[in-house]
Amino acid sequence: MTLLKTKVLRFESLPSTNTELARLASEGAEEGLSIVADEQTAGRGRLQRAWSSPKGAGLYFSILLRPRIPQDHWPLITFAAALGVADALSEAAGVETDIKWPNDLLSGERKICGILAEGIETPAGRAVIVGIGINLTNDAFPADLTGVATSVAEESGNAAERESILAALLRGLSRWYSLLNEHGGAGKIVAAWSNRSSYANGKHISVKNGEEVWQGITRGIESDGALRLWMNGEIKLVRAGDVYSVRSN
Numbered sequence: 001m002t003l004l005k006t007k008v009l010r011f012e013s014l015p016s017t018n019t020e021l022a023r024l025a026s027e028g029a030e031e032g033l034s035i036v037a038d039e040q041t042a043g044r045g046r047l048q049r050a051w052s053s054p055k056g057a058g059l060y061f062s063i064l065l066r067p068r069i070p071q072d073h074w075p076l077i078t079f080a081a082a083l084g085v086a087d088a089l090s091e092a093a094g095v096e097t098d099i100k101w102p103n104d105l106l107s108g109e110r111k112i113c114g115i116l117a118e119g120i121e122t123p124a125g126r127a128v129i130v131g132i133g134i135n136l137t138n139d140a141f142p143a144d145l146t147g148v149a150t151s152v153a154e155e156s157g158n159a160a161e162r163e164s165i166l167a168a169l170l171r172g173l174s175r176w177y178s179l180l181n182e183h184g185g186a187g188k189i190v191a192a193w194s195n196r197s198s199y200a201n202g203k204h205i206s207v208k209n210g211e212e213v214w215q216g217i218t219r220g221i222e223s224d225g226a227l228r229l230w231m232n233g234e235i236k237l238v239r240a241g242d243v244y245s246v247r248s249n
């Protein structure tokens, strides 16, 4: 069984924990090396968006993985990470979450955490940096996102304990990533993820991918993490894009 050994480096301020960890990975850093910063001055989100990262308002975290699983299962790394975050928020803060494909964590239908996984080439081989941003307080996001974003403090009604959440996150990531590496682990990750996601099956959604918009009903997850969308009488496999819940009437 692959056990993920983690080691955490802490910084007051960084442009982006993902960027700094990619630099260390290219210098030969080992799997499990993790970075936490109190603030990010150029935090990055999915689809080239900025990730607002004011001091002390969020958990800004990245971990380096050097996966040995087949490459077509690599999208499941973010599924394992989302499961790790879901466990950590439940265990350390009593906050229950729903996972929105591909890897946003929602609480009460508002986003509480985003995950950005980036594949990189290093002299020691292809690696993945998994960046995780958890909103600890509502100062983590701009006021105009109040309707679509939330925080651990708001959802739990208590001050968010960053250190307990970080400790639980490291345990959760270790547990789910180890499972992904086991024989038959990919199927177990997809099953566990699907159990924790109201988006996996029977959800009326629209998907925006660049200029394209698709609307349909979700019909499960492929073994490589693609979302199956029932649309115009056939299944479309969705591999990228932003997903929105749509009222079914």
Ligand code: BTN
Pocket (backbone or CB within 6 Å): 015, 016, 017, 018, 019, 040, 042, 043, 044, 045, 046, 047, 049, 051, 059, 060, 061, 062, 104, 113, 114, 115, 116, 131, 132, 133, 134
């Ligand atoms: C998303 O768009 O939902 C993903 C957001 C990921 C943000 C985290 S914060 C820590 C890490 N460093 C970054 O620059 N981004 C990720």
